[in-house]
Amino acid sequence: MPVAAAAPLATGPARHGTPPRIVTLAPNATELVYAAGAGADIVGTVLRSDYPPEARTIPRIGDGIQFSEETILTLRPTLVVGWLPSDGTRSLERRLAPLGVPLVYANPKSLDDIPALIRDLGDRLGTRAAADAAARGLERRIRALRPAPPPPQTVFIEISADPLYTLGRDPLTNDLLARCGGVNPYATHAIAAPQVSVESVLHLNPQVLIVSPYGRETLAARRAWWAQHGLPAALADRIYAVDPDQLHRPGPRLVDAAEAICADLRDSRTRP
Template identity: 55%
Template sequence: MAALALGAAAWAPAAACRATATATATATVTATSTATTIAGASCATVPKEAACARPAAASGDPAHSAAAAIAAQDQGRQPATRVVTLAPSLTELAYAAGGGSRLVGTVTSSDYPLAARRLPRVGDGINISLERLLSLRPDLVLAWQPSAATRALAPALGALHIPLEYMAPRSLDDIARDVSRVGRLLGTAPQADAAAAALAGRIARLRAQYGTRRTIRVFIEIGTDPLYTIGRDALLNDALRTCGGVNIYAQSALAAPQVVAESVLLARPEAIITAAGGRRRQARQAYWSALRLPAAQAGRVYAIDPDALFRPGPRLIQATADLCRDLDQVRAGQPATPARSAPEPVPDRAPRRHP
């Protein structure tokens, strides 16, 4: 194994930890067949073609510490200049905060903005190569919320004094706050704070415009064979509330439950949101129409770009605005329009299982 240019004093004590963490990461993730992992990376329980929902975080999770405590912790730290992100949403946060030039590595699914596609890859989000990650000599690693993979990496990163920071927004407002926080960590606070203020302002305007309108019952379809939906995902349910919508499966015990068509028919949603764009959206409308779901028969099947909708990053604000307009079409009794459909997959991108 090639030695890194970290200095003998720093490298030697961490060598054993490094090897152990690499083996543990692979074994732990492989053994956890139903575990959901880093948002924007992958969910083992969601079908390959489906966008991946974020599991609800446990109470007391470090990613959800009080904002004041996080800010205090970040104060006095030297700005990071070599950052690795372990989820595509975090890559997008870094660019939004003005810190794109400080990124040195990410995971395979990071593809936005276009500049992110040129970054070296350290794994796919489930399996992270510790050796590859350390070869990039990071001074900060950003992850979504604790998972088997990140817990396995933590001992080696700690031995080398490389901070591992978690960011798992549970509301649209949290996304704006995370942009500011990334700016503090990367030394781009002025640009980040301006971007965060713009996002926060847009969120407030959406809530004021749509939040008190007639409530629309919504079914969000994230996988089709088998059928998956969004359950108690706090972030997407907040987006729906912002638009005056309510998720028909919001009370599910799971973040991304598998459901059967019969239960959807019984719930009688007024609108269906699907990740399938173009001809696939039309196929989903035909499927639900054949089952005599009134919303589909009335043409109320709407497609939103799954990467924007299911990644907990800045683009979710635009996806929420699109969702609000879709639900207003429902209130007006209008069917979905082709212009509001999500794009067809582009040729140079394989189907993704990540938001």
């Protein structure tokens, strides 16, 4: 089910009359609404919503963790789309409920959920044709993913260098890795993004490293750092970079990240 809170997006009427007024509470929600053909109807979003480029001109209502309920209410939304439930979103839900304004959560658990979620949004927002076209395109690309030859390779995904964080029990990313012929050695960790020690990574000795560099943390710098610590994957140049926005935003561009990671894991098979 692509939407959190155990409920799919309700199907709305075909678009006619006054267009919807949408507020998005996360960058991935913004990208999904654009993919569904309703980006022009977003009247408020969060600071890091910067894709597609048109999203940069949308008024800001907060930073994704904290947002102004009063500002949202003054925008007169007809739909609010978030990512994960939080104290802030639950409080906002209580303010929106008497007004008949739904707040839905776009939290896909697999790559297949992403096109399904785009279709759900298109049904609700009256943009079914555009949403279905975007969903079909993503489905074709997901089906066309080419995994590395078996057996599966262990893949360490570094999402922060200092302190060192990785992805753990994150079903969406682990589904992506499985489709590319990889397995996350931290997949059974109790939380989605655990902090881990260098010693733990060295002990697990992953065959491939995927890093998502921020700021000054370039691929070359991370390769050198891990090589200095003696990690065989870094010494053998089986370390790759992926765009952090593509990998960490559970929206349409995650398929871009999947294509890149599948190619990386095929390449890693050619290295000693």
